[in-house]
Every structure is written in structure tokens, then in C-alpha cells.
Amino acid sequence: MISTEKLRKPAVRAFVDSLNARDERAFAEAVYEKFTYTCEKEEGDAAGFYPAHTQFVVTDQSSDGYTLTGVILKAGDPVAARLTFFPRGYRSVSKLDVATGVAIPGDSFNDALVHLGGGRVEPKPAAGTLRRLKLGDDYFVHRWGRGGLGNADWINTGEKATDPDVYQTFHSPAHGEQTDEVRVSRVVSRLSVDLGWDGTYQKATARFHATLSFWEAVTWLSEKYRLAGESIPKVTGTLTLTGPPTLTVPDGNVISTEEITVTGSKPPYPIDFTREFPLTGLPLGTYTLTLANAVKTGGYWSSKYNTTVTLRDHTISFTVGG
Numbered sequence: 001m002i003s004t005e006k007l008r009k010p011a012v013r014a015f016v017d018s019l020n021a022r023d024e025r026a027f028a029e030a031v032y033e034k035f036t037y038t039c040e041k042e043e044g045d046a047a048g049f050y051p052a053h054t055q056f057v058v059t060d061q062s063s064d065g066y067t068l069t070g071v072i073l074k075a076g077d078p079v080a081a082r083l084t085f086f087p088r089g090y091r092s093v094s095k096l097d098v099a100t101g102v103a104i105p106g107d108s109f110n111d112a113l114v115h116l117g118g119g120r121v122e123p124k125p126a127a128g129t130l131r132r133l134k135l136g137d138d139y140f141v142h143r144w145g146r147g148g149l150g151n152a153d154w155i156n157t158g159e160k161a162t163d164p165d166v167y168q169t170f171h172s173p174a175h176g177e178q179t180d181e182v183r184v185s186r187v188v189s190r191l192s193v194d195l196g197w198d199g200t201y202q203k204a205t206a207r208f209h210a211t212l213s214f215w216e217a218v219t220w221l222s223e224k225y226r227l228a229g230e231s232i233p234k235v236t237g238t239l240t241l242t243g244p245p246t247l248t249v250p251d252g253n254v255i256s257t258e259e260i261t262v263t264g265s266k267p268p269y270p271i272d273f274t275r276e277f278p279l280t281g282l283p284l285g286t287y288t289l290t291l292a293n294a295v296k297t298g299g300y301w302s303s304k305y306n307t308t309v310t311l312r313d314h315t316i317s318f319t320v321g322g
Contacts, residue, residue, distance in 0.1 A: 001111045002058040008065025011087045015096075016068070020055050028135050032094040039098040045158075046135065056083070057115050059108040069104055071112035078113055080104045130320075132161045132197045141167070161197065168195040172291075172314040180296075184215045185307035187235075187296045189271075191314035193289055202279040202320065206289055210235060210271040212264070214300040214307070222268035223300055231302045234263040235271045237294030237311070244285025252288065260291070264298075271296075279320050289316045 004020070007013040011030065018026035028046070035046045060069040067084045082102045088094035131142040139161040161167060172178070172191040180187050189210035196203055212233050213220040223233060237260050242252040255277070262273045277289075294311035301307050 001108070001115055002061060004058070007058065007061060007068070009085070009087065011089070011091045011093050012065060012068065012085050014091055015085065015093050016056055016058065024133055024135055030091070030093060032088040032092045035094055035096075037096040037098060040100065056081075057112040059104055059112055069102060071104075071109060072100075078109070080109065130167070130202050131200050132167075133200065166194045166196045167202070168318070169193070170195075170316045170318050172316045178312060178314070180309050180311045182306060182309055184301045184305045185296070185299050185309050186213045186215070186220055187211075187309045187311060188213075189311060189314070191289070191291050191316060193316050193318055195318060198278055198280070204241070204277040204279055204287075204289070204318070206239065206275045206277070208260075208262075208271070208273050208291060208314075210296070212269055212271070212296065212299060223264070224267050225300055226267055227269070227298065227300065231298050231300070232263060233269045233271070233296060233298040234261060235294055235296045235311075236261045238290075238292050239275060240290050240292065241277055242288045242290070244283065244287065255282070255287070260294075282320050284320060286317055286319050289318075290314065 004013050004016050007016065014026070014030040018024075018030050031046050037044060056068075056070055056072050058068050058070040061067065066087065067082065069080070069082050071078050072081045079100050080102045082099045084097040084099075085093050086095035086097075132139050133142050133156070134140075135156065141157045141159045141161050170193045177188045177190045180189070187210050189208065192207045192209075194205040194207070196205060212223045214223060215221075227233070238257060239260050240257040241255040243255050245252045258275070260273060262271050264271055291311075291314040294313075296309040296311065297307070299307040
């Protein structure tokens with residue numbers, strides 16, 4: 001085995017050190033911005049190459065220092081490989097050719113196995129969430145899966161996470177707003193879920209908004225008058241986040257449930273609330289957020305007529321980790 005300190009070329013040394021340290025920032029600094037690689041019939045750029053590797057143990061290097069032979073991990077098994085580097089400048093690699101299945105001496109292979117901790121690394125279980133990781137100056141969305149060399153790991157999808165807060169947004173209803181009403185009272189509402197980022201991992205932010213109005217003679221008017229006591233509008237309901245179905249729980253495990261009570265503060269008494277749900281560590285699958293049994297009470301005509309409005313359930317499904 002050859003330690004990285006003995007590698008002849010600084011660019012090659014920085015590249016291998018970044019892989020073994022699992023340091024994506026260091027890797028970005030070790031490759032040229034237009035870096036490409038080939039591996040058997042596969043080819044790609046830095047975003048596709050980096051997550052496919054865990055460690056690379058060097059057993060030999062060429063006289064010019066640009067070709068390394070050693071052992072990498074492929075689907076949990078040690079595999080002999082030869083890496084040929086094409087530098088750009090003193091500390092940057094512009095291209096890499098990877099050949100697997102090469103022959104190396106048995107003693108060298110066994111030494112590499114010792115360094116790798118016994119020769120087999122079981123693939124880590126999927127954590128089930130997308131990740132946002134920085135590569136160079138940009139953030140990329142990573143998804144759990146198999147890399148180009150077979151490892152189960154976080155795979156860079158190549159999709160830039162351009163917005164620092166929101167990745168995807170879902171609505172109920174999918175388009176427009178939902179209207180529920182009785183004879184003299186109306187509620188127009190919408191439930192949304194923003195899938196964003198809590199640092200590295202995903203989080204879900206639920207937002208509910210409702211506008212209220214009352215019937216006056218020939219038209220609907222907003223709740224423009226100042227109200228007091230039981231006339232002040234409020235909405236109650238149950239907000240529940242449910243996980244993917246399982247064999248033992250066909251409807252999915254309840255991740256979170258909360259009884260919601262939101263009171264309008266001043267005319268026209270809009271109803272708004274926001275809740276955040278961290279998604280780190282949750283299993284991969286489809287999750288469902290439901291606002292159920294929601295009821296609006298109060299309003300301008302509440303002292304004279306029935307202004308209680310029962311809202312139809314809002315339901316949003318979204319996928320964690322895919």
C-alpha cells in the first residue's frame with residue numbers, strides 16, 4: 001500500500017485525499033470545472049463521479065505519477081482498479097479514466113483489504129431523504145441509490161438546487177382554491193406544502209390560508225367590520241402527517257398530528273398558519289398531509305344566522321427521497 005503522502009503529483013494526491021475523506025468541498029477544489037471521467041462504458045462529469053466512490057487504496061503508481069493502481073469498493077466488494085489522471089495545472093484534474101478488474105499482486109490486494117477494514121463494506125441502509133450538497137459554487141440534489149461503480153450511496157442527480165429554501169411545492173386543491181359555504185358565510189381556502197432544505201436534509205413546510213366573506217343583499221363581501229367575542233372568526237381542524245403504507249399499517253404510520261385552532265386577528269380576518277416537519281431519517285416513500293374536520297365559526301352574521309362552515313378535507317401527497 002502507498003500512502004497519499006508519497007504520491008508524486010499534487011493534483012493526484014488532492015484528488016485521492018478528497019475521496020478518502022469523503023470531502024465534497026475538497027473534491028470540487030481538486031477537479032477542473034469541466035472535469036469528465038470514463039469508467040468502462042460509462043462517462044460523466046464531476047457531479048456524476050464523486051458519489052460513486054467511498055475509498056481508494058493505492059497499491060502502485062506509475063513513474064510519471066499520473067496512473068494509480070489500487071482497490072476501490074464496488075457494491076460492497078473490493079475491486080482492483082486502475083485510475084489514469086489527466087491534469088490541468090498544478091493541483092487540478094481535468095479528466096479521469098477508470099478501468100476495473102485489473103490484476104494486482106495478491107499481497108498488495110490483501111494489504112488493501114486490511115486498510116479497508118476487512119475486505120467488505122456492507123452498503124449503508126437508505127436514510128430515505130433527498131440531500132442538498134454543495135459541489136463547487138452550486139448546490140446539487142442527491143438521491144439515495146447506486147453509483148456508477150456500484151456503491152449504495154447518495155447519488156448526485158445533476159439537478160441544481162437553485163432555490164435555497166424551496167425545492168418543490170404541492171397544493172390542495174392542485175389548482176385554484178377550495179370554496180365551502182353556507183347561506184350567508186363563505187370560506188375560500190388552500191393548503192400548500194413546500195419541500196425545502198433544513199441545512200443538508202429535506203423538511204416539509206405546511207401553509208394554510210383562508211379568506212372569509214359574508215353575503216350581503218346581492219353579493220359576497222369580505223369580513224370588513226370589526227368584530228368581538230364569539231363573532232371573531234376562527235378555524236379549527238386536525239393536521240396530520242402520515243407515512244407510507246406498510247404490511248402491518250396499511251394506512252401508514254402517523255408521523256405527526258395536531259389539533260389546530262387559528263383565530264383571525266383583524267379585518268378582514270384572514271386565517272393563516274404554518275407548520276414545519278423535519279424529514280431527516282424518515283423512510284423513503286409517499287407521505288400524506290391532511291387537514292381534516294376543519295370548521296369555521298364566527299363572522300359578521302353569527303349573532304343572527306348560522307355561519308358555521310364545514311370545510312372539505314385538504315389532502316396533499318408527496319414523496320420523501322425521490
